[in-house]
Amino acid sequence: MNFTEFTGIIVIGIGTYLLRYLPLKASILRSNGKDNKKDITTNIFEIAGISIVASLFVSSIDIPQICENFPYFLNVCISSVIVILICSKWKNPGLSVIVGIISFAILGFIL
Amino acid sequence: MFLFFQSVYREALKGYFKGLADSFPIVLGYFPVGIAFGIAAKEAGFSDIGAVLISVFIFAGASQFALVGMMAGGISVLFASFICLALNARHLVYGPSLSTKLKTGNNRFLPVVSFGLTDEVFSTSLSKIEEIDKNTQMAWMFGLETGAYFTWVSATWIGAFSRDIVIQYLPALKSSLSFSLPALFLTLLVSMVDRNTFFPVLVSALISILFIEFNLNAYALPAASVTGPGVWVLLRKIR
Numbered sequence: 001m002n003f004t005e006f007t008g009i010i011v012i013g014i015g016t017y018l019l020r021y022l023p024l025k026a027s028i029l030r031s032n033g034k035d036n037k038k039d040i041t042t043n044i045f046e047i048a049g050i051s052i053v054a055s056l057f058v059s060s061i062d063i064p065q066i067c068e069n070f071p072y073f074l075n076v077c078i079s080s081v082i083v084i085l086i087c088s089k090w091k092n093p094g095l096s097v098i099v100g101i102i103s104f105a106i107l108g109f110i111l
Numbered sequence: 112m113f114l115f116f117q118s119v120y121r122e123a124l125k126g127y128f129k130g131l132a133d134s135f136p137i138v139l140g141y142f143p144v145g146i147a148f149g150i151a152a153k154e155a156g157f158s159d160i161g162a163v164l165i166s167v168f169i170f171a172g173a174s175q176f177a178l179v180g181m182m183a184g185g186i187s188v189l190f191a192s193f194i195c196l197a198l199n200a201r202h203l204v205y206g207p208s209l210s211t212k213l214k215t216g217n218n219r220f221l222p223v224v225s226f227g228l229t230d231e232v233f234s235t236s237l238s239k240i241e242e243i244d245k246n247t248q249m250a251w252m253f254g255l256e257t258g259a260y261f262t263w264v265s266a267t268w269i270g271a272f273s274r275d276i277v278i279q280y281l282p283a284l285k286s287s288l289s290f291s292l293p294a295l296f297l298t299l300l301v302s303m304v305d306r307n308t309f310f311p312v313l314v315s316a317l318i319s320i321l322f323i324e325f326n327l328n329a330y331a332l333p334a335a336s337v338t339g340p341g342v343w344v345l346l347r348k349i350r
Contacts, residue, residue, distance in 0.1 A: 001161035008188035012178065013168035015196040021225035023206030028218060031210050042211045044340040049208030050303045051315035051339025052201075053234045055332045057296035058319040062289070067324075076293070083294050087301040093235075094135040096301075100294030101139070108286055 071111040079104040126247025130254020133239060137231045137255070138262045140295040143288035145263045148175055149270020155183035162271040166264045171229060174198040201332045205233045208336075212237060214245035224249055227256030231292070234299045308339075310346065315339035 031042075066073045083100040087093065145166070152162035157179065169175055174195040181191040205228055228236075232255055243251045304312055315335035322331035 001158055001164070004188050005161070005182070006164070008192045009165055009168050009178075011192050012174065012195045012199075013170075015192070016169055016171050016174065016199045016202070017226055019196070019199050019202040020205065020228040021222060023203050024210060024225055024228070025206070025218075025221060027207040027210030028213060028221065031213075040344075044344070045208045045211045047308055047311055047340045047343045048204060048336045049211075049233075049237045050300070050308055050312050051335045052204065052208065052332060053237065053296055053300050053303065054312045054316040054339070055319040055335035056230050056234060057293055057300060058316050058335075059323065059328065059331055060292040060296055063320060063323045076290070079290055079294070080297055083297045084301050087298045091302070093133075093295070093298045093302070094139070096298040097136040097139050097291060097294045100297070101288060101291050104290035104294075105286075 075104060075107045075111050078107055122244070122247050123250040126243065126250035127254040127257075129243070129247075130251035130256075131258050132254075133235065133251070134255045134258025134262075136295050136298060137235060137259045140231060140291040141259060141262045142266045143291055144172060145266025146270035148172065148179075149267040149272070150274050151176060151270075152179045152267070153271050153274045155179040157182075157271075159268075159271045163264060163268050166267040169195075170227065170260060170263060171195075171199055172263075173230075198329065202228065204333070204336050209233060209236060209240075212240045213248060218249075220249040220253060224252045224256065227252075227260050229259065231295060232256055232259050234296060238299045238302045308343070311339045311342040314342045 027045075061076060062072070066076060079100050082103045083096050086099045087096040090096075148166065149162050152165060152175075153159070157165070165175055165178065169178070177198055178191055178195050181194065182188075186194075209228075232252075235255060236252055240248055240251070300312070315338040318338045319331040319335045322328065322334055
């Protein structure tokens with residue numbers, strides 16, 4: 001790694017940090033000035049957060065492969081249902097993720 | 112006075128270790144992806160130390176993969192840095208969303224905690240932070256990030272240093288572990304969605320799929336973050 005590459009990494013690191021820190025700091029300063037009552041803006045940001053997680057879920061799945069490969073699509077669907085059931089029943093994220101990975105691996109061999 | 116500080120310190124430590132324990136699902140998700148990044152960085156021509164340094168300083172999965180891809184493709188460092196920062200611009204919406212759940216009056220550790228606010232840490236925090244005592248929220252987040260950060264860095268190191276061995280055995284393992292991040296995000300979604308938010312979140316997920324289908328992956332997340340609240344406001348007006 002040469003000096004230019006190292007500088008680039010540091011610049012990206014600092015830039016990413018500022019993109020995380022500044023909006024959070026500004027939002028906390030803004031919310032500190034308000035009472036604790038949930039207003040419409042708070043609700044909007046909450047739903048935006050959940051929508052972002054939904055989008056991250058969609059982005060983490062290989063969508064093109066789902067469209068082309070039916071066994072893969074079936075595997076994702078069944079494993080997702082298993083994750084949802086385990087999570088709803090036991091409310092344990094670690095357990096849901098482990099069971100999800102194991103079921104995906106086993107179904108990968110079967111389907 | 113001493114007893115007061117001792118009790119505050121003990122509470123913070125308890126919060127930290129709870130956060131560390133709660134990072135377990137993130138650890139499961141990061142481990143295979145971190146190894147894959149270490150291998151990708153080595154294949155792009157970075158040294159072992161170089162690959163690890165990228166994870167140490169940037170700690171943002173998608174932009175790290177983009178960076179090594181662009182560097183391998185001969186794109187200039189300046190342009191690659193610009194693209195990576197544009198990719199990370201999605202983090203701009205994390206702060207306002209997370210701040211609605213943070214009740215802490217102590218923001219001294221905010222500059223430290225902000226460093227580790229990745230997609231997965233953000234999602235986990237959003238789903239669990241309300242259950243955490245307001246005095247230990249920052250310590251809990253720090254614990255959560257410690258688990259995520261050290262897994263990411265050490266997995267990168269494992270990927271970079273044992274590339275040849277991993278390449279030999281990874282294909283079978285890789286396909287099985289490729290579901291770790293979807294499983295994590297799905298788990299978090301289940302714990303956050305209720306009757307009130309189900310439909311707006313479903314629409315935002317469908318919008319994301321559309322964007323990805325049309326190769327507009329970079330816009331999927333911002334579009335979802337606008338669509339979900341938009342649908343919610345619309346439904347609220349209709350009702």
